[in-house]
Amino acid sequence: MNQLEQDQGGWTARRAEIDRSCATPCLVFYASSIFWLLAGTFFALLASVKLHHPEFLADWSWLTFGRVRPAHLNTVIYGWASMAGIATLLWLMCRLCRVPLMYPAMLVVAAGLWNLGLTVGTVGILMGYSTGIEWLEFPMPAAFLLFSGFAIVTLWSVATFAQRQAEHVYVSQWYLFAAVFWFPWLYVTVQLxxxxxxxxxxxxxCINWWFAHNVLGLWFSPIGLAAIYYLLPKVxxxxxYSYYLSILGFWTLALFYNWAGAHHLVSGPVPAWIVTASIVGSVMMIIPVVTVALNHHMTLHGNFRLLKYSPTLRFIVFGAMSYTIVSLEGSMMSFRFLNEPFHFTHRTIGHAHLGMYSFFTMTMFGSMYYIVPRLTGREWHSARLIRIHFWGVALGFALMYLCLSIGGVIQGLELNQAGESLEKLIAQFGYLDGISKFVEGFKAQNGAVPFLEIVHGTLLWLKLRTVSGVLLLAGHAAFAVLMVMNVHAWGRRHIGPTLFHDEDAADYDRALRQARADLTPANSGD
Amino acid sequence: MNYATWIFLGVFLTFAAAWLGLVFFPHEQLSGLRAQKDADSGQVFPPPYSGEALYGRSVYVREGCWYCHTQQVRGGDYNADLARGWGARRSDPRDYVHDAPHVLGSMRTGPDLANIGARQPSDKWHYLHLYDPQLTSKGSVMPPYRFLFELRKIVGQPSPEALELEGAASPAEGYEVVPSREARALVAYLKSLDRSYEFKE
Amino acid sequence: MISVYYVLVFGIMLLFGASIVWGLWWALRGGQFSDFQKGAQSVLDDDEPTLRPCDVFPDLREEYRKELARRANERKA
Structure with missing residues (x-):
């Protein structure tokens, strides 16, 4: 603490230097990620429309549903989420190690390799060169390019860590450091x-699902949680609230998450012991999740009003709450009696988006609202656009999740012997009686619902999902505009190294410092 | 500090265990599986794919059929895979020994195809269904695969494999719709999907 | 052929597992887990200190400042 105080002047200058050193590579990664986000959203909308209007753009082989869907998945996973994650990771790493990024140009090269890999991979999928393995559809050359790009990121993270000036390794660093090793480990293993x-x-x-599930839990989740653990206190x-719990959460995640993947194969043609082990691992995930949820909630406790003011906080808290929900839902859905009826339905797609979108994507948006102004030295230009972004994606996501969950549950019950489709029963008996007869029918295992009736029952929900996609696209477009304005200096210039509101700081800082001085003896032991 | 050793060992074993459990042991346990040869009839189960069917399988993978169709009949008490008639028995790891990439699938937007060859052996049905699913399954959300077919001018006699299209779907006078090589291979693959044989233990 | 890859992957896994264990050992030895209070405070410093939220919607700045001052007074009282 003393050393910190002495060093205060030096640290302010160094932090400005750190932000400057990160500016180019992080902005390149962020800008690319937004490009891929828009591309991915576009593919998603195409795929969504095709699911209820199969004749839509049906005569072009490169836009058939079976190619657009993986194009969506891979552009948002490797393009949007990973690139936004890498930029956040690099900036957090430098901030927490308190050293500038060295040779930033090499990371621009990494971003170039990564973008090239994505372009090759996406065009490859559309042309029909998919590998046919879910989450890994990119053909081999693209995978090689991605890996080369990532190798640079890993090396730079290690080098930054080795040079660090900070004595303490903050919990976010544990997560980040793990993530930069876990991803290449998973990726190399599956590629081999x-x-x-x-x-x-x-x-x-088995290997496929080991990868596909771990890439969520051991690559995206750690980055998302690292960002939350850094930004929540900052904002x-x-x-x-409890630093001890945060560390415990890290180690328990590291121990249990590995196992979760095979719950995608419940009752499938795999040895039962694999699935059972995986279910146990999935359920044990409750420990890290509850520690994280408790911690976030208690940290925020009494500060909920701040959600009104801070865009960063609003997105981050949305993400943090979703993390809790998605993880508990995931643990629950690994049970056989829930997994078997509902796993092969649209509900699983809803669950996947709750993780990748509502948790990770929202957290990345929040991080970008905090980090980008510090990279460009400019504030966000338009609060209205930020609001359009937030409400577009928040409402869009909520609608999508509800549609896919409700539609998926109905679909799952009908697939598994409800006797008559919900649609028919509602038409015959009205809503309340129809629904209760439907549930009774499922319980009594009344027999098969004709497949095309099941399909017809999902149409309403799939159409509403397309509406939600339009909302999401609107939000993303607003964010892209904000980003372009910020980078091109259309926003307001702000003065000073890193603080958001230096021009306002002086007059209210005094009052706050006074308040802080009053609180210090009670607040901390030293 | 003494039990630190145990903590470390525990950490390592947990890590190793997950990888061993989900990657290494499944491989050890199952990669030795081979197709079974019936001593009496000399037949092999599962039968290896023909060249045509293998080519069709690559079309199946390329067009992403497996995003909407699973190929697994599950056991378990909480699903109706068997009751729906998607197979005569639960799928066995041995059913997949010829498969790479595996196309077990993760969604049932469409029905399971593990035994589609047994359920639907008609060439004619498959071609019509691929050309335009509405012709055979009104209300389906499956995309039409017209790009796997050729619209040809009839020269001399009509081709025997031309699709029997009626009404609005039929091509202009003097033209016919014939499956491309890819469509023929895909149908050969779909028809080869028949896991109704039994393994001898 | 397959076994070569498996040996490779097995090796990577061993390396990875060992590095995790080493990380935990290093952290315990280095006293990373000895003072959680200090650890939690380490991201907040005099420039972006405790009780100084540092992110806000641009057009709510005035209102936000009042809210902060109100909270500061509340705590003081």
Whole structure:
């Protein structure tokens, strides 16, 4: 603490230097990520429309549903989420290690490799060169380019960590450091075993799901949580409620998450012990999730009014709450009696978006609202656009999640012997009686609902999902405009190294410092 | 500090265990599986794909059929895979020994296809269904795969494999719709999907 | 052929697992887990200190400042 105070002047200058050193590579990563987000949203909308209007753009082979869907998944996963994640990771790493980013130009090269890989991969999928393995559809050359780009990111993270000037390793650094190793480990393993020399049949499915699930839990989740653990205290000006719990949460996540993947194969043609082990791992995930949820909630406790003011906080809290919900839902859905009826339905797509969108994407938006002004030295130009962004994506997501969950549950019940479709029963008996007869029918295992009736029942929900996609696209477009304005200096210039409101700081800072001085003896032990 | 050793060992074993459990042991346990040869009839189960069917499988993978169709009949007490008639028995790891990439699938926007060859053996049905799903399954949300077919001018006699299209779907006078090589291979693959054989233990 | 890849992947996994264990060992030895209070405070410093939220919608700045002052007074009282 003393050393910090002595060093205060030096640290302010160094922090400005850190932000300057990160500016170019992080902005390149962020700008690319937004490009891929828009591309991915576009593919998503196409796929969504195709699911209820199969004749839409049906005569172009490169835009058939089976190619647009993986194009959506891979552009948002590797393009949007990973690139936004990498920029956030680099900036957080430098801030927390308190050293500038060295040779930033190399990271621009990494971004170039990554973008090239994505372009090759996406065009490859559309042209029909998909590998046919979910979450890994990019053909081999694209995977190689992605890996080369990532190798640079990993090396730079290690080098930054090795040079660090900060004594303490903050909890976010644990998460980030783990993420930069976990991702290449997963990626290399699957590329070796599935692409270079593919194993056949069921072991392939096990490895596939081991990867696809771990890439969420061991690559995206750590970055999202690291950002939350850093930004939450920063934005509300209060340390994490229980630092001990945050560390415990990290280690328990590291221990249990690995196992969760095979719950995608429940009752499938795999040895039962694999699935059982995976279910146990999934359920044990409750421990890290509850520690994180409790911690976030208690940190925020009493500061909920701040959600009104801070865009960063609003997105981050949305993300943090979604993390809790998605993880608990995931643990629950691994149980056999829920997994078997509902796993192969639209509900699973809803669950996946609750994780990748509502948790990770929202957290990345929040991080960008905090980080980008510090990189460009400019504030966001328009509060109205920020609001359009927030409400577009928040309402859009809520609608999408509800549609997919409700539609998926109905679909799951009908697929598994409800006897008669909900639609028919409602037409015959009205809503209340129709629904209760439907549930009774499922319980009594009344027999098969004709498949095309099930399909017809999902149409309403799929159409509403397209509406939600339009809302999301509007939000994303608003954000892209904000970003362009900020980078091109259409926003207001702000003075000083890193603070958001230096021009306002002086007059209210005094009052706050006074308040802080009054609180200090009670607040901290030292 | 003494039990630190145990903590470390625990951490390592947990990490190793997950990888061993989900990657290594499944491979150890299952990669030795081979197709079974019936001593009496000399037949092999599951039968290896023909060249045509393998080519069709690559079309199946390329067009992403597996995003909406699973190929697994599950056991378990909470689903109706068997009751729906999607297969005569639960799928076995041995059913997949020829498969790479695996196309187990993760969605049932459309029905399971593990035994579609047994359920729907008609060439004619498959071609019509691929050309325009509405012709065979009104209300389906499956995309039409017209790009796997050729619209040809009839020269001399009409082709025997031309689709029997009626009404609004039929091509202009003097033209016919014939499946491309890819469509023929895809149908060969779909028809080969028949896992109704039994394994001998 | 397959075994070569498996040995490779196995090796990577061992390396990875070992690095995790090493990380935990290093953190315990270095006293990373000895003072949680200090650890939690380490991201907040005199420039962006406790009780100084540092992010806000541009057009709500005035209102926000009043809210902050109100809260500061409330705590003082």
């Amino acid at each position: 075993l599935l692409m270079l020399f593919p194993v056949k049949g069921i072991p392939q499915a 509300i000006g209060r340390p994490i």
